[in-house]
Structures are given as structure tokens and as C-alpha cells.
Amino acid sequence: MAINIKLYELIKITDDFSDDRKVGSGGYGDVYKAVYRGEKIAVKLLNSTKEGIDDEQFKKELENHMKAQHPNIIRLVGYCNDERKVYIERKDGLSVFGRQIFRVLCFEYMPGGSLHTHISENSLGDEWRTHYNIIKGICEGLHHLHCGGKRPILHLDLKPANILLDMNMVPKLADFGLSRIYTSNLTHVPVDSPAGTWRYMAPELLKPGGELSAMADIFSLGVTIIDVIKGSQDFGDYDDNGTAEFIAKVPTQYCHDVKTVF
Incomplete structure (x- = not known):
């Protein structure tokens, strides 16, 4: 059963989603290699600015992976749907606090690649x-x-x-x-x-x-x-x-x- 992994835990194990941890990238998001509770995992951070990726789309992909458990289907380890405040400097010179959304799916790490x-x-x-x-x-x-x-x-x-x-x-x-x-x-x-x-x-x-x-x-x-x-x-x-x-x-x-x- 997939667990709800806290955002602060994901930030820690991916070094705040650093490029050094990145192992893949695509139109729907980036993938980072990390270790969670002793297991190597692939952390898929969905692109929150991509059209069509919203809470409903995230929920659909999450539920599909939870339903599909088979030796020839990637195993879902955990997920996260959270946000944090970020300091944004606008072009007009003013600064505001904005929201950074994190929709994340964590899978077993596949060393063989694609x-x-x-x-x-x-x-x-x-x-x-x-x-x-x-x-x-x-x-x-x-x-x-x-x-x-x-x-x-x-x-x-x-x-x-x-x-x-x-x-x-x-x-x-x-x-x-x-x-x-x-x-x-x-x-x-x-x-x-x-x-x-x-x-x-x-x-x-x-x-x-x-x-x-x-x-x-x-x-x-x-x-x-x-x-x-x-x-x-x-x-x-x-x-x-x-x-x-x-x-x-x-x-x-x-x-x-x-x-x-x-």
C-alpha cells in the first residue's frame, strides 16, 4: 500500500530536488533518484504548470497505480500532494509570497532504465x-x-x-x-x-x-x-x-x- 510521504522528507532525500539527483525529464515532469527508508526510489515531480496536470489528473494517475499491482507493472511506493510558500520578486519591483505546488509520485527504482x-x-x-x-x-x-x-x-x-x-x-x-x-x-x-x-x-x-x-x-x-x-x-x-x-x-x-x- 502506497504511503503519504511528507514534503519535507522528499525535499531532504532529493536535496531539494537538485539537478544532481535528477535522472530523467519529460513534458509531464522530472524524475529524481533518492533513498527512502533504506530503499532506492524514483521520485516523479509532476510539472504543476503543465496544462491538464491538476488535482484531478494527479488523483487519477495515483488511483490507477494503486489499483494495478503486478510483477510487470511499476510498484508505487508513495505519494505527496502539498505546497509551500516561496518568496517571489515581481517584474514591477514588488515582492510577494506565492505558492509552489508539489504533486509527487514515488516508485521503485529501476536500475535498467527504459x-x-x-x-x-x-x-x-x-x-x-x-x-x-x-x-x-x-x-x-x-x-x-x-x-x-x-x-x-x-x-x-x-x-x-x-x-x-x-x-x-x-x-x-x-x-x-x-x-x-x-x-x-x-x-x-x-x-x-x-x-x-x-x-x-x-x-x-x-x-x-x-x-x-x-x-x-x-x-x-x-x-x-x-x-x-x-x-x-x-x-x-x-x-x-x-x-x-x-x-x-x-x-x-x-x-x-x-x-x-x-
């Missing part, structure tokens, strides 16, 4: 079993989101950058900022404001009036699987080249190893 980094650096190795286990773990984590609870959770931003690896190369799904929980028995719901990384987005999400369903995550999963198989090699626009050409370019050592796995 799957995206391993793919881009071609550091997954040549063993098919490693690639297969990563793909299998991603599938099991996504299956738990869709089928493991009372109501399905859609990730909606599944991609290698949002899949982290532990020291044993076990993949764990992360970053549920765009996730939704199905609140009805409908298999499809209208898309109001599509967001995400377009390359991993299902075509129906990119069309006006498109409908959202679990198949959107399946599309993202398919693209991610192809990325894991092809590694960092330049296959060009493989979706336009045809299946036969893509298979012909897949590393030849996989052809033998895949038989031993299946």
Missing part, C-alpha cells in the same frame, strides 16, 4: 530469449491492466519509453498519466482529446470522432513488439515495406533461437 534506451543503444544483446521475455512481460502487464481488476484500465501511452527494466531485465509498465478506467459496459467510448505519441497511437485515435477501446493499447503493443524485435537497426518505414521484407531483415540468429523458446 526499454527505449536499450533499443536505441542496441544493448539488449543477441539472445532471443531476452527479447522474448521482455515481450512476454509487457504482454502480461498489459493483460493485468485490461483484465486483472473489477474494471479495465487502459494505458493509452504504451511505448518503450514508458517500459522500465529492473536489474534482471524484467520489464515493468510505467507512466499512467493518460490512463482511463472503463466506467461502463461499453466496449467503445468516444475520444474527446486524443494524446500520446503518434507513432504508437491506433489510427482510430487520430481521426475526428474516433472511438477508444482496449484495442488502442493492443496497437501500441504491436508497434512496441516490432521495436523490440528489430532493435536499433534502421528498417526504414517497416509498416510500408511489407511483412516479408521486414522478416527478411530481422537478425538471423533469432530464427534459430526462436525455435528453442516456442
Whole structure:
């Protein structure tokens, strides 16, 4: 069960969110490495000035992580939603006290980094079993989101950058900022404001009036699987080249190893 970590504790273990502690940065916030009660954790400080990141969005991501507990889903350690007064010097020369909002999610620290980094650096190795286990773990984590609870959770931003690896190369799904929980028995719901990384987005999400369903995550999963198989090699626009050409370019050592796995 995730605990409410006090702001003063987070300030202490991150050296007041110093750059020296920062291990990642993105549009939705920064990530810092810290140690809390003897455990290495990743402290995700959401960008309070980013449009759409408010108490409701924070609550949604927090609840989604609390509901999704699985070996292939990043473990939530704690959270914080607090503020502190800061001294602000305005351009007109006057000084005032303002509010600095801290919306923070703390997760288990993943020493393997992101799957995206391993793919881009071609550091997954040549063993098919490693690639297969990563793909299998991603599938099991996504299956738990869709089928493991009372109501399905859609990730909606599944991609290698949002899949982290532990020291044993076990993949764990992360970053549920765009996730939704199905609140009805409908298999499809209208898309109001599509967001995400377009390359991993299902075509129906990119069309006006498109409908959202679990198949959107399946599309993202398919693209991610192809990325894991092809590694960092330049296959060009493989979706336009045809299946036969893509298979012909897949590393030849996989052809033998895949038989031993299946």
C-alpha cells in the first residue's frame, strides 16, 4: 500500500530536488533518484504548470497505480500532494509570497532504465530469449491492466519509453498519466482529446470522432513488439515495406533461437 510521504522528507532525500539527483525529464515532469527508508526510489515531480496536470489528473494517475499491482507493472511506493510558500520578486519591483505546488509520485527504482534506451543503444544483446521475455512481460502487464481488476484500465501511452527494466531485465509498465478506467459496459467510448505519441497511437485515435477501446493499447503493443524485435537497426518505414521484407531483415540468429523458446 502506497504511503503519504511528507514534503519535507522528499525535499531532504532529493536535496531539494537538485539537478544532481535528477535522472530523467519529460513534458509531464522530472524524475529524481533518492533513498527512502533504506530503499532506492524514483521520485516523479509532476510539472504543476503543465496544462491538464491538476488535482484531478494527479488523483487519477495515483488511483490507477494503486489499483494495478503486478510483477510487470511499476510498484508505487508513495505519494505527496502539498505546497509551500516561496518568496517571489515581481517584474514591477514588488515582492510577494506565492505558492509552489508539489504533486509527487514515488516508485521503485529501476536500475535498467527504459526499454527505449536499450533499443536505441542496441544493448539488449543477441539472445532471443531476452527479447522474448521482455515481450512476454509487457504482454502480461498489459493483460493485468485490461483484465486483472473489477474494471479495465487502459494505458493509452504504451511505448518503450514508458517500459522500465529492473536489474534482471524484467520489464515493468510505467507512466499512467493518460490512463482511463472503463466506467461502463461499453466496449467503445468516444475520444474527446486524443494524446500520446503518434507513432504508437491506433489510427482510430487520430481521426475526428474516433472511438477508444482496449484495442488502442493492443496497437501500441504491436508497434512496441516490432521495436523490440528489430532493435536499433534502421528498417526504414517497416509498416510500408511489407511483412516479408521486414522478416527478411530481422537478425538471423533469432530464427534459430526462436525455435528453442516456442
